[in-house]
Amino acid sequence: MPNRLAHETSPYLLQHADNPVDWWPWSADAFAEARERGVPVLLSVGYSSCHWCHVMAHESFEDDGTAAFLNEHFVNIKVDREERPDIDAVYMEAVQAATGQGGWPMTVFLTPDAEPFYFGTYFPPEPRHGMPSFRQVADGVRRAWTDRRDEVDEVAGKIVRDLAERRLAFGADELPGEEELAQALLGLTRDYDASRGGFGGAPKFPPSMVIEFLLRHYARTGAEGALQMAADTCERMARGGIYDQLGGGFARYSVDREWVVPHFEKMLYDNALLCRVYAHLWRATGSDLARRVALETADFMVRELRTNEGGFASALDADSEDAATGKHVEGAYYVWTPRQLREVLGDADAEIAAAYFGVTEEGTFEEGASVLQLPADAGVAADAGRLASIRERLLAARSRRPAPGRDDKVVAAWNGLAVAALAEVGAYFDRPDLVAAAVGAGDLLVRLHMDDRARLSRTSRDGVVGVNAGVLEDYADVAEGFLALASVTGEGVWLEFAGFLLDHVLGQFVDAESGSLYDTAADAEQLIRRPQDPTDNAVPSGWTAAAGALLSYAAHTGASPHREAAERALGVVKGLAPRAPRFIGHGLAVAEAALDGPREVAVIGAVGGELHRTALLGAAPGAVVAVGPAGSDEFPLLAGRELAAAYVCRRFVCDAPTADAGELAAKLSG
DSSP: OGGGGGGGGOOHHTTTTTTOEEESSHHHHHHHHHHTTTEEEEEEEEOOOHHHHHHHHIIIIIHHHHHHHHHHHHHEEEEEEETHHHHHHHHHHHOOOOOOOOOOEEEEEEOSOOEEEEEEEOOOOOOOTTTTHHHHHHHHHHHHHHHHHHHHHHHHHHHHHHHHHHOOOOOOSSSHHHHHHHHHHHHHHHHHHHHSSSSSSSSSSOOOOHHHHHHHHHHOOOOOOHHHHHHHHHHHHHHTTTTTTTOOOSSSSSSSSTSSSSEOOOOOOHHHHHHHHHHHHHHHHHOHHHHHHHHHHHHIIIIBOTTTTTTTTEEEOOOEETTTOEEEETTTTTTHHHHHHHHHHHHHHHHHHHHTTTOOSSSSSSOOBBOOOOOOOOOOOOHHHHHHHHHHHHHHHTTTTTTEEEEEEEHHHHHHHHHHHHHHHHHTTHHHHHHHHHHHHHHIIIIIIIEEEEEEEEBTTTTTEEESSOOHHHHHHHHHHHHHHHHOOOOHHHHHHHHHHHHHHHHHHHHHTTTOSSSOOOOOOSSSSSOOOOOSSSSSOOOHHHHHHHHHHHHOOHHHHHHHHHHTTTHHHHHHTOOOOGGOOOOOHHHHHHHOEEEEEEEESTSSSSSHHHHHHHOOOOOEEEEEOOOOOOOOGGOOSSSSSSEEETTEOOOOOOOHHHHHHHHHHH
């Protein structure tokens, strides 16, 4: 019999709807039940494409004996971290403070007042490698709750007090300047893996936000070292197994330093961010590889993640069914053996494919299978047409394999990132279909996720909006997407929608006294701590994403409150840039825009015309573009301008207009 999760819309929660565990969604009723029964709460947090979440579910939550024990002694709450990033952030902070590490699945035991007192992540069904079994952990918690309740309450109270006393060092009240950005570049250079690209060791995550900073820093200063780190990292990733050499798109991360073996889940946010980064790399260098990867990644998002309603699904699972064994195996959809190549291609083309994609008898993954790569030194003697045919046949054969599951909920923030990427890539490469896909997703966000007071809902699925309120990253990233649409389409309504969202940011998320930003709105559900984190994780922090959107909106409109809020928010970058540049990459990129102006470009002319396209291709950090005919009132930047020309300004102080595309390009490159 299904449990209470059967009524939810989250694909992750629905995966657990038939568990014998009597799961509750996060709700006041669940905690009231725990108080009435006098039992603690088990909080389990994960997400649909999380491999180890699936493993723990199969091993423990689908086990009748374990479920009976949990149902008797706990109220069990399951949370999708992608629907409720605020809950995840608050309890992950406690987990990391207590254990020094974190991850998913996250397993936390709470009092009926939602105060945490015992933490962990994955627990096996039997004791293993020094880890207790999940059943041992749960029984230990039960005995502590029954026999040492005063001690449990004391621990829970201390944890909550410690969390409440944590204060973020905001760094400074002023913007980061040349010195801080130079120190950040130096810190990144020290962490840079010169032989493999990227930063640090394994596991290695695509550093999309840091690369954006490096590209902007190069554009503003001409620092060749910054461009080299960005370009080399992008090439290494694009040639590695982390990039899908057949279908396009990036996996979540590489388990090794060489980008060979990925964790195979594909996330919308990674692909949106990387699609834009590769397009910006092409803009800076003209790299054919960067152009190809940007377009293939955009096509992947539209082909495999677009929903029937016009939005974009959250993720594809890492696991899928192995056709040979019938078991769900990580990477089964993507890896190849030499025998499988021969079955599809025949001996001659299989030999070429093996050399071209780095497929060996020993394999690079498990059981002799290889993750496809694109070695720079493959030395394959085959023409482009033959290689294209090989790729097409392999892709067609792969499409007949059991496909990974898709988490088809639409997350507002991640769709905002996708809108920005698709709009720009479509404009850069004359792909109106990609711009149309961006507009379609923007329309869905306005129609379904925004209410009549410009408040955002975090998620929707199958055209039904979810119940969870948007968090700061939703408002910031959706505004960013709308601002990109405004610049690409010349439709001022997108600027207007962005303004509605950013006004809500000023009213609900900004601390008026300090200028700091909270991740949840002032009128949102109150948790044991109001989350607040300016550092990047898998996506730009809501804090620095908001700073970027506020800065761009102010450049479009001259709105002083938005500019001032952006500059105050960037104070945190001044403090973190010298110490932790890898974790404040988006803030550094926004700081580059602030130092550059950002430049305001008004084009009196046709949408998609030569001047408009040249303006969009300008590499000046964070430049905003408004386009329209003479006399247009679509954008404030166009007001009073009649000459068919482009006007480049900084803080509304303008150069002489030009109708020459080459001169405009020069104005936006130095």
